[in-house]
Amino acid sequence: MEAVVFDGKTLSLKYEKNYPMPKVINDDDVIVKVEYSGICGTDLHIIQGEFPASKERPFPLGHEFSGVVHDAGKKSIFKKGQKVVVDPNCACNLCDFCRNGNYQYCTTAGINSTVGIWRDGGWAQYTRVPQIQVFALPEPITTEQAGLCEPYSCVSHGFDRASPLFVGQKILVVGAGIIGNLWVSVLHLHGHRDVTVSEMNKSRLEIVKNLETGYRLITPDVLAQEKQLYDVIIDCTGVGKVMEINFNYLIQGGKYVLFGCCPPTHQASVNPFQIYDKELTIIGVKINPFSFPKAIGLLKAMGSRYVDYKKLGVKTYALAEYKKALDDLKAGTIAKALFKIV
Numbered sequence: 001m002e003a004v005v006f007d008g009k010t011l012s013l014k015y016e017k018n019y020p021m022p023k024v025i026n027d028d029d030v031i032v033k034v035e036y037s038g039i040c041g042t043d044l045h046i047i048q049g050e051f052p053a054s055k056e057r058p059f060p061l062g063h064e065f066s067g068v069v070h071d072a073g074k075k076s077i078f079k080k081g082q083k084v085v086v087d088p089n090c091a092c093n094l095c096d097f098c099r100n101g102n103y104q105y106c107t108t109a110g111i112n113s114t115v116g117i118w119r120d121g122g123w124a125q126y127t128r129v130p131q132i133q134v135f136a137l138p139e140p141i142t143t144e145q146a147g148l149c150e151p152y153s154c155v156s157h158g159f160d161r162a163s164p165l166f167v168g169q170k171i172l173v174v175g176a177g178i179i180g181n182l183w184v185s186v187l188h189l190h191g192h193r194d195v196t197v198s199e200m201n202k203s204r205l206e207i208v209k210n211l212e213t214g215y216r217l218i219t220p221d222v223l224a225q226e227k228q229l230y231d232v233i234i235d236c237t238g239v240g241k242v243m244e245i246n247f248n249y250l251i252q253g254g255k256y257v258l259f260g261c262c263p264p265t266h267q268a269s270v271n272p273f274q275i276y277d278k279e280l281t282i283i284g285v286k287i288n289p290f291s292f293p294k295a296i297g298l299l300k301a302m303g304s305r306y307v308d309y310k311k312l313g314v315k316t317y318a319l320a321e322y323k324k325a326l327d328d329l330k331a332g333t334i335a336k337a338l339f340k341i342v
């Protein structure tokens with residue numbers, strides 16, 4: 001079968017036509033015929049050697065994918081042909097973190113056992129996953145929409161961490177890559193209207209317009225000139241310096257939501273007096289613990305009003321076009337690339 005394979009020893013990618021087809025091994029295995037499979041910012045970090053991933057042998061990356069059931073083990077509840085989406089992360093169910101419902105802190109599971117990072121993922125025509133990580137898609141959600149379920153599950157966890165968010169609060173979203181756009185769609189769905197989006201790449205800012213939210217779209221230099229203050233800042237950039245600058249734009253009682261992953265080498269200085277004086281809160285958000293049911297709920301509620309590849313700046317590519325996908329992503333002409341696998 002076709003796959004885009006990552007070699008952790010040489011930090012290189014390769015398109016393969018004859019990667020071995022997965023088979024049911026365990027009774028609870030599901031073989032998913034992948035239809036949509038995203039390229040995530042984390043994948044770019046992995047390819048650059050900035051984020052840990054398996055080096056054991058070359059394997060297909062891809063931790064954001066949807067498709068249909070191709071085959072299933074004897075004890076599986078899934079049936080051939082069912083539309084499904086896969087949560088790449090799971091709990092170990094043994095440590096206190098997992099048993100408390102926080103598998104994002106787990107030292108063996110969570111991000112340490114992710115499908116597409118530590119085992120064969122979805123940049124392939126087929127992949128094998130345990131059924132505990134498989135979710136049936138209710139109508140009318142399409143596998144195309146569910147290609148964004150994993151990033152939405154992370155945003156859903158971030159939304160929970162940032163809550164309560166009151167309608168009427170002044171919110172700043174920093175960074176209008178796909179994560180910024182997904183936040184924009186979720187905030188708008190929930191009724192938030194006083195939202196500003198800051199992004200330095202003007203073509204990305206143009207993409208946000210497609211969501212027709214009426215949100216204020218500006219570049220960081222405008223933000224710096226205005227010196228307006230916000231109740232909530234959602235930083236989707238993964239850049240330490242951005243936090244250092246934007247932290248100054250919080251109003252009394254404000255919350256700074258640091259969404260996603262900065263490279264571990266980044267630093268940001270903040271002023272502790274400001275934290276005291278304004279009673280500020282810093283909120284970290286890591287992956288998507290038990291957030292798939294909520295993300296599926298979001299997909300259903302948002303429908304094509306929001307979850308539309310054109311509106312979100314998502315472009316699809318064949319597996320063989322992986323180089324073009326990565327180039328377009330780096331150039332910022334698209335917000336996100338997904339493989340459409342037929």
Ligand SMILES: [Zn+2]
Nearest residue numbers: 040041042064
């Ligand atoms: Zn991801």
Ligand SMILES: [Zn+2]
Nearest residue numbers: 092095098106
């Ligand atoms: Zn655990």
